[in-house]
Amino acid sequence: MEPEKILNISVDCVVFGYDITTKSLNVLVIKRFLEAEGKVLVDDYVLTGYHVYKQETLDQTATRVLKELTGLTGQYKKQFKAFGNPDRLTNEKDIIWIKNEEFNLRTITIAYYFLLKTEDVDVNKNKYQAKWFPVNNLPELGFDHKKIIEEAYEDLKIKCLSEPIIFKLLPDKFTINEAQDLYQSILGIEIDNRNFRRKLINKKYIIALDEKQVGVSKKPAQLYMFSLDLYEKMFKKNYLINI
The missing domain is CATH 3.90.79.10 (Nucleoside Triphosphate Pyrophosphohydrolase)
Known part of the structure; x- marks a missing residue:
C-alpha cells in the first residue's frame, strides 16, 4: 500500500x-x-x-x-x-x-x-x-x-566560511589550487594565491600527503586531505579559513 x-x-x-x-x-x-x-x-x-x-x-x-x-x-x-x-x-x-x-x-x-x-x-x-x-x-x-x-x-x-563543508565537494585527495578554485566558485571572488595557501596549509586538519598529482601535463602539485576527526577534536566551532 x-x-x-x-x-x-x-x-x-x-x-x-x-x-x-x-x-x-x-x-x-x-x-x-x-x-x-x-x-x-x-x-x-x-x-x-x-x-x-x-x-x-x-x-x-x-x-x-x-x-x-x-x-x-x-x-x-x-x-x-x-x-x-x-x-x-x-x-x-x-x-x-x-x-x-x-x-x-x-x-x-x-x-x-x-x-x-x-x-x-x-x-x-x-x-x-x-x-x-x-x-x-x-x-x-x-x-x-x-x-x-x-x-x-x-x-x-x-x-562554507564557518564549517569545513567544501570538502564534501572535493576529491578525498586534493591540491591547494583545487580548494582555492572551489572557494572562488562558491564565493564569486578572486582570492590571493599566496595568502590562501599559507592559511590553508597552516590548519592542522589539512594533512599533507606523501603524494603528488598524476597524469597532468604540468608539474604535479602536492596532494592534501582533510581530517574530520582532527577538526572535530580541535574545534567546537571555528572559522575554517578567513578569506
Whole structure:
C-alpha cells in the first residue's frame, strides 16, 4: 500500500554539485514537461521535491528525494528555510501543472540543500531527465524554485566560511589550487594565491600527503586531505579559513 501523503507539505531539494574540471558550482534540476492535444503547455525545469509522508520526518523525506533522484545516500544536507507564501504557486504554468498533478495549491515546502560531486551522478541514465546547470546560469524554472536556489546559495556562501563543508565537494585527495578554485566558485571572488595557501596549509586538519598529482601535463602539485576527526577534536566551532 502506498504511504499516505500530507497533501499541503512538501520538501524541495537544492542539489549542489561541483565540477572540478570546469571549476563550476552547479545545481541539479529536472525537466517539467506537459502537453495536451499536441500543444506544449509546460516546458521548463524544477527542483526535485515530494510530499511528506505521514510517517516520515522532514529529514527522511529529504533523504528519500535525493536517493530517488541520484541513487545517493549519506550526503551532506541542510534544512535552511520554509517557503509558504500564499502566491508561491500561482504562476499560469504552475496552475496548469498543479491541476494536472492534482495537488494542493496552498502547499508549504521545507527546503534543503545537498552537496556532492557532479561526477557522482549519471545524468545520462536519469529517469527524471536531470541536468546540471551553473548556479549563475540557470534555465527557466517553475514555481518559486529560482528563489529557493538563490537563498540556498546565499546560505552556502556563509556556511562554507564557518564549517569545513567544501570538502564534501572535493576529491578525498586534493591540491591547494583545487580548494582555492572551489572557494572562488562558491564565493564569486578572486582570492590571493599566496595568502590562501599559507592559511590553508597552516590548519592542522589539512594533512599533507606523501603524494603528488598524476597524469597532468604540468608539474604535479602536492596532494592534501582533510581530517574530520582532527577538526572535530580541535574545534567546537571555528572559522575554517578567513578569506
